[in-house]
Amino acid sequence: MQVLANAARSTGCLTSEMKMEANARILEDIRQKMEALQSEGKPETAEQELARLRRENAQLRVAKAERGALTCKVTPKGGVSVYGMGRWPVTLYRDQWERLLAQSDHIIAFIEANAASLSTKPAKE
Numbered sequence: 568m569q570v571l572a573n574a575a576r577s578t579g580c581l582t583s584e585m586k587m588e589a590n591a592r593i594l595e596d597i598r599q600k601m602e603a604l605q606s607e608g609k610p611e612t613a614e615q616e617l618a619r620l621r622r623e624n625a626q627l628r629v630a631k632a633e634r635g636a637l638t639c640k641v642t643p644k645g646g647v648s649v650y651g652m653g654r655w656p657v658t659l660y661r662d663q664w665e666r667l668l669a670q671s672d673h674i675i676a677f678i679e680a681n682a683a684s685l686s687t688k689p690a691k692e
Contacts, residue, residue, distance in 0.1 A: 596626060653688075 599622065637651040647664055648656040659667065667674075678685065 592626070592629065 603619070635651065637649055640648045640650065640656075642648050642658060646658045646660050648658040650656045
């Protein structure tokens with residue numbers, strides 16, 4: 568089980584704590600939008616508009632960064648799916664993940680030894 572925990576940390580999978588932080592940001596965004604709706608009709612000063620636009624810009628940056636993150640989910644059949652690697656999730660059962668992760672040094676060495684013949688997929692912007 569320790570192998571899975573270390574792998575989750577090293578691959579960037581979102582933990583429950585990270586998901587709770589994201590939910591807290593969403594709730595804060597909703598609160599701010601409700602306040603804005605309540606204050607509609609009142610003219611916004613240039614300083615208030617600038618502050619609002621900066622907040623929205625920061626939220627968009629966070630959302631863009633989170634889109635590229637890897638996330639993990641337990642499937643209904645008990646497998647572990649990793650999302651964010653490509654179009655479809657990578658799903659394996661616990662014993663398969665443990666076997667794969669136990670060979671991580673070998674896999675990394677293989678990739679490094681064959682780097683010249685391997686292709687890479689460009690990151691989305």
